Amino acid sequence: MITNSKSESREKYQAFIDAGFKHTTRFFAFAVLALLAGIIAELFIGALPSIKAFGFGFFTSSDWDPVNVQFGSLVSVYGTLATSLIAILIGIPVSFGIALYLTEISPPWLKRPLGVAIELLAGIPSIIYGMWGLFVFAPKLADTLQPWLIDHLGPLPVIGVLFQGAPMGIGMLTAGIILAIMIIPFIASVMRDVFEIVPPTLKESAYAVGCTTWEVVWHVVLPYTRIGVVGGVLLGLGRALGETMAVTFVIGNAQHLSFSLLDPGSSIASTLANEFNEAFGKVYTSALIELGLIMFLITFVVLAFSKLLLYKLSKREGEKS
Amino acid sequence: MFAKKSRNLILASAIAYGMSVTAAFATDITGAGATFPYPIYSKWAEAYKAKTGIGLNYQSIGSGGGIKQINAKTVDFGASDMPLTSDELNKDGLMQFPAVMGGEVLAVNLPGIKKGEIRLNGKIIADIYLGKITKWNDQAIRAVNKGVNLPDMKISVVHRSDGSGTTFIFTNYLSKVSGDWKSKIGMGTAVKWPVGVGGKGNEGVASYVQRIKGSIGYVEYAYALQNNMIYTQLQSHDGTFLMPSSETFQAAAAGADWAHAPGFYEILTNEEGKSSWPITGATFILMHTSQEKPANAKEVLKFYSWAYDNGAKMAEELVYVPMPKSVVDLIRSSWKEKIKDTSGKSVWN
Numbered sequence: 001m002i003t004n005s006k007s008e009s010r011e012k013y014q015a016f017i018d019a020g021f022k023h024t025t026r027f028f029a030f031a032v033l034a035l036l037a038g039i040i041a042e043l044f045i046g047a048l049p050s051i052k053a054f055g056f057g058f059f060t061s062s063d064w065d066p067v068n069v070q071f072g073s074l075v076s077v078y079g080t081l082a083t084s085l086i087a088i089l090i091g092i093p094v095s096f097g098i099a100l101y102l103t104e105i106s107p108p109w110l111k112r113p114l115g116v117a118i119e120l121l122a123g124i125p126s127i128i129y130g131m132w133g134l135f136v137f138a139p140k141l142a143d144t145l146q147p148w149l150i151d152h153l154g155p156l157p158v159i160g161v162l163f164q165g166a167p168m169g170i171g172m173l174t175a176g177i178i179l180a181i182m183i184i185p186f187i188a189s190v191m192r193d194v195f196e197i198v199p200p201t202l203k204e205s206a207y208a209v210g211c212t213t214w215e216v217v218w219h220v221v222l223p224y225t226r227i228g229v230v231g232g233v234l235l236g237l238g239r240a241l242g243e244t245m246a247v248t249f250v251i252g253n254a255q256h257l258s259f260s261l262l263d264p265g266s267s268i269a270s271t272l273a274n275e276f277n278e279a280f281g282k283v284y285t286s287a288l289i290e291l292g293l294i295m296f297l298i299t300f301v302v303l304a305f306s307k308l309l310l311y312k313l314s315k316r317e318g319e320k321s
Numbered sequence: 322m323f324a325k326k327s328r329n330l331i332l333a334s335a336i337a338y339g340m341s342v343t344a345a346f347a348t349d350i351t352g353a354g355a356t357f358p359y360p361i362y363s364k365w366a367e368a369y370k371a372k373t374g375i376g377l378n379y380q381s382i383g384s385g386g387g388i389k390q391i392n393a394k395t396v397d398f399g400a401s402d403m404p405l406t407s408d409e410l411n412k413d414g415l416m417q418f419p420a421v422m423g424g425e426v427l428a429v430n431l432p433g434i435k436k437g438e439i440r441l442n443g444k445i446i447a448d449i450y451l452g453k454i455t456k457w458n459d460q461a462i463r464a465v466n467k468g469v470n471l472p473d474m475k476i477s478v479v480h481r482s483d484g485s486g487t488t489f490i491f492t493n494y495l496s497k498v499s500g501d502w503k504s505k506i507g508m509g510t511a512v513k514w515p516v517g518v519g520g521k522g523n524e525g526v527a528s529y530v531q532r533i534k535g536s537i538g539y540v541e542y543a544y545a546l547q548n549n550m551i552y553t554q555l556q557s558h559d560g561t562f563l564m565p566s567s568e569t570f571q572a573a574a575a576g577a578d579w580a581h582a583p584g585f586y587e588i589l590t591n592e593e594g595k596s597s598w599p600i601t602g603a604t605f606i607l608m609h610t611s612q613e614k615p616a617n618a619k620e621v622l623k624f625y626s627w628a629y630d631n632g633a634k635m636a637e638e639l640v641y642v643p644m645p646k647s648v649v650d651l652i653r654s655s656w657k658e659k660i661k662d663t664s665g666k667s668v669w670n
Contacts, residue, residue, distance in 0.1 A: 063513070064513060065512070066484070066510075066511040066512060066513070067506065067507035067508065067512050067513065068507065068513075070513075134528060134532075135528070138532065139532055142532075142533075166477070168477060168518065169532065169533070170518060170529070248482075248521055249521075249525075252519065253482030253519030253520070253521065254482075254517065254518055254519055255513065256514075256516075264517075264518040270482075273521075274482045274483040274484075274519070274521060275483065275484050275511060277382060277383035277385060277386055277483065277484065278383045278384060278385035278386070278483060278484025278485060278510045278511065279385055279484060279511075280385050280388070280484075280509075280510065
């Protein structure tokens with residue numbers, strides 16, 4: 001009898017703990033949602049004076065004139081998207097190569113030191129990249145790559161627009177390359193981790209029927225790890241979109257619209273970092289907050305788009321088989 | 322003469338009395354704002370603390386932030402490089418006074434050009450920053466630089482990317498000397514720059530100028546000295562060409578009519594006088610006229626009073642320009658007149 005009641009109270013106690021655990025974790029999970037909603041609401045309220053003043057024109061205007069209180073987001077949005085795109089274009093193939101080498105080709109004794117080195121790179125604070133970019137990388141770029149681009153790609157039709165101007169070293173291209181260097185460790189380490197979880201039997205069977213390493217990676221490893229790879233790329237893209245310090249150092253911080261990647265520009269994050277401290281007046285501050293809101297939306301759209309892409313891909317796979 | 326002396330005597334004894342009373346429950350002074358005077362404020366604070374035991378907690382968050390913080394009453398004083406107009410002061414119940422001054426220079430990066438070798442005037446600088454003059458061997462620059470070998474090189478304009486009092490003083494100068502600048506761009510802590518790249522902070526501008534060949538940028542004189550940058554001569558309001566120095570900055574300050582500037586609203590650009598450096602500016606302290614904590618306000622005033630009397634040498638070491646004696650007297654009487662506790666009694670007496 002005694003043992004019975006004892007186990008009963010024990011059960012009750014456990015049920016209580018279980019319920020408590022459930023509610024606590026649920027609270028944490030919902031707290032994230034509440035936080036997200038709170039941030040959006042705050043940004044929206046803060047941006048309201050600017051939304052009222054400029055309306056939809058805020059998206060299409062390249063004006064940024066604190067003296068006459070005229071603001072538009074076009075320059076900053078273009079800068080953000082252009083630098084992130086450059087970063088991703090350089091970052092994906094390089095990271096893919098790194099991850100591929102580490103998992104498939106590298107001799108076992110080299111895997112660890114290389115892997116650790118990549119993780120260390122990911123831990124370097126962004127301001128160090130910014131300073132290195134400004135003091136070391138930009139002058140080199142001004143003497144080598146940029147004059148070459150201006151001479152050889154500048155005169156071309158269509159894409160020539162992107163490569164005109166003076167080789168100053170700083171500008172959107174430099175910012176994009178620095179961003180690429182910053183996000184490569186992130187993407188590469190995620191890719192390496194997901195490549196490693198591919199069951200060896202799958203790969204070995206492919207090798208057994210005579211596939212080359214490339215074919216194994218392309219037809220076995222990549223399809224198996226697609227979601228993880230896209231996740232890694234998104235992680236990098238997220239970092240590139242929001243990166244502030246490093247970009248502020250090398251992008252040139254000019255508020256005029258130029259499609260040339262060699263010209264100075266601004267990203268949303270760099271504009272905020274530069275101007276928030278000293279912004280005066282309601283509309284100016286509010287315009288900066290609206291920029292923040294736009295940044296939030298861009299991140300959201302990128303995320304949603306990639307989820308959709310993944311969903312479409314998996315659906316098509318279903319049809320095939 | 323006698324009246325002035327006896328007043329100073331009373332003042333001195335009042336300070337001494339105030340010190341003996343409040344030292345027992347000394348609290349640190351808090352302030353926030355402009356980054357430009359931060360080095361000298363911290364140097365003064367160190368010396369003041371060694372003497373009186375009262376420290377200064379100054380957050381250099383930028384002039385705009387300083388104005389916000391003093392309005393929110395989170396600090397005992399705010400600091401701004403851009404003076405508020407008397408309308409703005411009255412609206413928020415504030416008063417302001419200048420603490421210390423400094424000058425700005427145009428730094429250039431041109432091969433073979435030495436310090437002070439190139440002469441510029443306001444019109445040329447405005448046209449360069451408007452993008453109208455694009456080459457160093459432009460006719461207008463050559464006209465004032467006879468005998469100097471100016472290269473056939475593109476001018477790369479460098480400006481501040483962050484909002485700053487330095488930009489305010491510079492654009493205020495350009496607005497005074499160029500009608501075009503005034504109508505197209507105007508003045509402010511941040512403006513819509515027609516050309517150029519933006520560096521964050523004085524150090525950002527300095528590093529861009531040192532890196533980009535053919536560039537020109539405006540930086541604080543102290544900064545140009547520390548970084549051994551090549552700066553230019555500038556033409557004064559009266560037409561003379563000057564080198565930047567403590568003397569020419571002080572000449573600009575002495576020429577200003579502080580007595581008739583309501584709320585000390587005086588921007589020392591393009592001041593008259595043969596030896597007045599054209600781009601000089603003061604940095605300001607903001608305080609509430611009605612003090613809920615008169616003891617704290619008094620500590621702030623005592624600190625600046627001490628700095629005016631004893632801090633000149635420290636200021637000059639860091640290439641700031643101390644306020645002239647005549648202006649300090651005006652400042653002290655404005656404290657007495659304007660800063661009151663809630664019952665209407667003067668905090669400073």
